[in-house]
Amino acid sequence: VRILDALTDEKELLLRQVNPSFIRAGRPSSKVFEPKAKDEGKLSIVLERKRQAQAAYEFFIKIPKCRSVGILAISVGDCLSEELPAHHAPLSEAEDGLEDDAHGIIDFSQTEAEFHEEKAIALHRAAMARGYVFQPVVTKAAE
Amino acid sequence: LEVASISMLQQDLEMAATAPCPLAISVQLADIARLEDGWLDGEGAAYAPHVLARAREVFESLLSLGGIAMPYVYPTPEGEFRAEWNHPDRDVVVTLNAPGRRLRLLAVESVGNIPTRRESFDADQAGVKMLASTLEALLKAEVGP
Numbered sequence: 684v685r686i687l688d689a690l691t692d693e694k695e696l697l698l699r700q701v702n703p704s705f706i707r708a709g710r711p712s713s714k715v716f717e718p719k720a721k722d723e724g725k726l727s728i729v730l731e732r733k734r735q736a737q738a739a740y741e742f743f744i745k746i747p748k749c750r751s752v753g754i755l756a757i758s759v760g761d762c763l764s765e766e767l768p769a770h771h772a773p774l775s776e777a778e779d780g781l782e783d784d785a786h787g788i789i790d791f792s793q794t795e796a797e798f799h800e801e802k803a804i805a806l807h808r809a810a811m812a813r814g815y816v817f818q819p820v821v822t823k824a825a826e
Numbered sequence: 827l828e829v830a831s832i833s834m835l836q837q838d839l840e841m842a843a844t845a846p847c848p849l850a851i852s853v854q855l856a857d858i859a860r861l862e863d864g865w866l867d868g869e870g871a872a873y874a875p876h877v878l879a880r881a882r883e884v885f886e887s888l889l890s891l892g893g894i895a896m897p898y899v900y901p902t903p904e905g906e907f908r909a910e911w912n913h914p915d916r917d918v919v920v921t922l923n924a925p926g927r928r929l930r931l932l933a934v935e936s937v938g939n940i941p942t943r944r945e946s947f948d949a950d951q952a953g954v955k956m957l958a959s960t961l962e963a964l965l966k967a968e969v970g971p
């Protein structure tokens with residue numbers, strides 16, 4: 684992954700896919716915004732100005748093993764409030780196995796691991812206040 | 827078939843962001859029991875039955891002490907169980923570790939300059955009782971502890 688300059692437009696939206704296992708009774712977990720151990724403190728996001736929410740969802744679910752029930756969003760300003768820089772970080776087929784110019788990261792790596800959970804909770808709160816920016820149309824059996 | 831509108835789903839999210847979980851612990855853990863290896867975009871292992879049984883024992887013991895709203899319980903890629911509670915002033919999370927022996931409390935205030943609260947408890951009878959008492963205060967209080 685090629686990490687470019689930090690994003691500075693505080694209104695810029697960053698999109699995050701919600702895995703179905705992180706939904707319980709309609710509520711997403713704050714774990715959605717916490718990098719996994721193997722992520723080395725780099726949480727993947729999509730830059731909304733490069734790929735809008737519905738297209739981001741459709742792009743993501745075509746990747747093998749990847750599932751999503753919708754997209755939550757946070758702003759660059761939300762990240763900076765938590766002292767988390769966000770970067771444009773395009774992926775290339777040669778280095779990353781996937782070509783994706785809309786890819787970015789929120790960089791938790793400058794924060795000690797014990798504080799990652801707390802920072803993720805703050806991002807989750809901001810995203811919940813904003814609501815889903817995209818959900819696929821859901822069908823359910825009529826009563 | 828009925829098509830649910832995005833606005834309806836948005837209302838559901840608002841409700842889920844403020845209300846206790848409507849699902850019993852047994853139902854929530856049954857959802858986690860259905861996870862297969864690779865449940866998180868190819869990562870995350872399936873949960874073993876004895877680990878799920880231990881989690882049910884701990885969470886039912888915690889909730890049986892009364893005064894604590896039903897949490898939303900999620901899996902984690904580390905094999906833990908993560909219980910989250912809604913509160914207008916703070917986010918409260920309790921994580922039961924993979925062997926089911928320790929409970930980690932995190933309470934993050936959303937207003938004011940009240941420091942984050944981090945505590946750890948044994949997942950035995952005495953520890954669960956102490957955690958229940960702490961949680962009851964955190965989930966009822968209108969301002970910081």
